[in-house]
Amino acid sequence: MRGIIKGRWLVIIAWVAITAGLLFAAPNMAELVRNKGQLDVPAEYSSGMANELMKEIQDKDESQVALVFHGDKKLSSPELKEIEVAIQKLEKNKAELGIKEVMTHFKEPSLKGQLVSENETTVLTSITMVKGDREAKEVIDALYKELEQVDVEHYYTSSWMIDEDVNANSQEGLKKTEGITVVFILAVLLIVFRSVVTPIIPLVTVGFTYLCSQSIVSFLVDKWDFPISSYTQIFLVGILFGIGTDYCILLLSRFKEELSSRESLPEAIVETYRTAGKTVFFSGLTVMIGFAAIGFSTFKLYQSAAAVAIGVLILMIALYTIVPFFMAVLGKKLFWPAKGKLAHSESKLWGILGNFSLNRPLLALMIVAIVCVPFLFMYDGKISYNSLEEAGDDVPSIMAFNIISDEFGPGQLMPTQIVIKNDERMDSEDYVALAEKISQEIVKVDEVEIVRSMTRPTGEPIKDLFVSNQAETLEKGIGEGNEGIKQISDGLKTAGSELSDSGPRLKQATDGIGGLISGTNELKSGVGQVEKALTSIEAGIRDGSSGTGDIKNGLNEVKLNLDKLATGSGQLLEGYKQSANGLSELTGRYKEIQTNLTGVSQSLAGLNPSFEQMEATHPELQADQSYQTIKKGHRVAWSPWQQAFQSSIGILFQCPAV
Missing domain, CATH: 1.10.287 (Helix Hairpins)
Incomplete structure (x- = not known):
């Protein structure tokens, strides 16, 4: 620690240079999240294996997009005509938009039952697209611009559009989180230390930590496919600013006490890290190991939290280098404008609560139970697996999904698929019978509304295939x-x-x-x-x-x-x-x-x-x-x-x- 104090300027210069270099050379984190941040199911699970089989038979360049037109009441004849003209416009500009095929009931009247809601407030159109080398946002903007003159409420949605909107929403949420975190930390530190200088130290320390750790993680993601998700940056911001501020408060509080009892500034710094530094080290080590262990999970969302372990490691280095720099440079000015004795007095409130718990432990436990038990009964244990709820209802692709879900059912847009692979051809009588048998069993399952298969492509069985017929x-x-x-x-x-x-x-x-x-x-x-x-x-x-x-x-x-x-x-x-x-x-x-x-x-x-x-x-x-x-x-x-x-x-x- 004495060496760090002596070479404090070299230390801070090294931090600035390394941080700037990492920021300059690191890949764009938002792009990495967009390209590699999809929450795929692990390959060893049945749905993961099904996805791999689907990739073998699907064209990688093609994707399905749903265009939904919606009204609060039954669509009128002029509105339907406007919708038809809008679809014809998309057909006309297929090449420019990258559209390969448009499926609508205006061309195939037999599809009206599937593409028009029962109350006739919603019209659904299926579009097959080829994005090519274009960015997702570029494609989305082009599609909306093509129908900007259409007055009927309309939205596009697909899996990649939802991913794009969720990523954009998470980036906006990240900015809000950063702002709220900074304001909250400043407010807490001002209350604790009653100083305008002290709150800056944790912010600078955690700021350097966040910038460096984010850049390192982006390198790992780009070069070695380190797990990442749209929540990675939010994890880093929330946890690093949380524990970073906590550790800084602990160190600065101890340093404030040591300044009053030590003759020189270096001795106060050394004693601070000899006592409180050990606590911070072992506490940080525990957090780092915990988040590193999360990386061994199989679900990508949890794996992406392992980036926090890298952030905690960088934070520990920053706490032992950047914070001593400010302690050595500012000394007592670190707590300006506080005057008088810097040592903090004993809190009367916590003294009273502590004595009460020691003298009457059973009563203290009863009070805690009275406060906590009602919350236990209020919890209904309901779990939601709809990750789209986290992005909000004002996102266009999610609004389209919700409309389709309400009018046609969520399975119309994102159906559950059963994939069967065999070594021999399956267009024989035995496999046709097997497909129908599977369909009959699945349709018995609760919440299953309709089953489409080779024997029932429209949801209804082909009667000519049955022996009785x-x-x-x-x-x-x-x-x-x-x-x-x-x-x-x-x-x-x-x-x-x-x-x-x-x-x-x-x-x-x-x-x-x-x-x-x-x-x-x-x-x-x-x-x-x-x-x-x-x-x-x-x-x-x-x-x-x-x-x-x-x-x-x-x-x-x-x-x-x-x-x-x-x-x-x-x-x-x-x-x-x-x-x-x-x-x-x-x-x-x-x-x-x-x-x-x-x-x-x-x-x-x-x-x-x-x-x-x-x-x-x-x-x-x-x-x-x-x-x-x-x-x-x-x-x-x-x-x-x-x-x-x-x-x-x-x-x-x-x-x-x-």
Whole structure:
């Protein structure tokens, strides 16, 4: 201590130089808090492991932002129109704002139930953003500036926006804390020492300590990821100014006494630190060890309090170097304008209280109990895990969160997520069933309002995935198959009846065709006779061997044959007409039957998608013999009738040509 007293000016110069160098070279504490001060859950906890899994599948550059429009009462049509125009403006300036996608019920009306509150006072819009290299505050300012002309109350919120606002709020709170602390310390020291000089010593000592320790912590955070949070600086200010002032009061009070009893100033300083200095040292050592031990906790908020241990270490050095400097330089002037004897007199108040406690300990304990017990009963033990309450309700991102929480529920903005990772693909039937089973169990938990999963993306289960619904579909398909088979049976009965009714007509048509063939042959013979007679007449005329009478007789014979030929031709024409009418009617009946059977065929073909869907959902049906019998049966039942009908059509249209 005597060496410090002798080299006191070198000591104070070293303090100023070191503090200035640290302040100049140290990283910005606020930036470190913004970048590394998030309160993440330890990796060994389930939520921590889930966060790590989510990071593997999420795009690190993308983030979700909620834009909420709110009114005190139901939003009017002009207000809704203004909101729609505002969202369109964001869409228009996507590139400049870093917006990747905007999801709103104005584009997807099906989302209205999820994005518009039941009382229609709030409209929610989901925005996917890419911040890139921009600072969070820069992005926030750009988003608000884009909608500065919108009169409807609106706020943005997201996890990183809340972090930014909480950090900004903590910095403002830190400044207020520093101001209140300084004023409070000055007031206490003025009351204790009744001096305008004495209060400056603790402030200067703790001030140097705070500046140096904060700079050292920032280096540790920047280089070695020392734990930090938005509360680190507040911890440093509160604890360092608290215990620092307390230790200074103890040392200065002892120094004031020693000045009265010691002949020289150095001896008074040495004796002060020989007595009160030991108390300060061991007390500070205890505090330092306590806060250092907090650093072994797993929660980052508590770990960040370990910075206080560094601050206490620097404080101990300052108490043993800076305070002696002021003692040696100022001496008795340290307590100016106090006059007379510097030694303090015994306090009458504390003397009375002390004697009472010693003489009547039980009564003293009863008085303490009367004062304390009511407070114990007033404590309800309610614990709040909402850290957002500490930032206040006037922060924009937290105001948005509170609006969404009130109108949609807090899970809409920050839902609890269950992450499942497996070595094999999980898009099979077994894992779909597992996801639905998990969803059914979770929805039973109290306070769980809705569950979204691969089987219920909108919160409601997809009915087509359930076996009961698929069995109903299969039952419906089989029913349609039975109906189709019944239609086949009825159609075939109708076809049989039509064929039976067409039997006489078919026979008549066949007989008519035979008559047509016979008449055609006779007609062909008559034409031949006419041709022969004409040839004979022609030859007679040419060689003059026939007379006029012979020619006349020949012409009469030709006329007679021609008359017969005309009569035969008419009869043949009438036969052709009758055959044509019979065949046309028969063809029409067959076409009607064909139309009915085509409808039956289409009904049976409509069963195929139902069978395919069942096989895709339940592959085990491929090995089910009963199922395969049903599936093949509807095809086998139709094929023979189809082939028989096609054969009948072929026979009909293969009748001999006339």
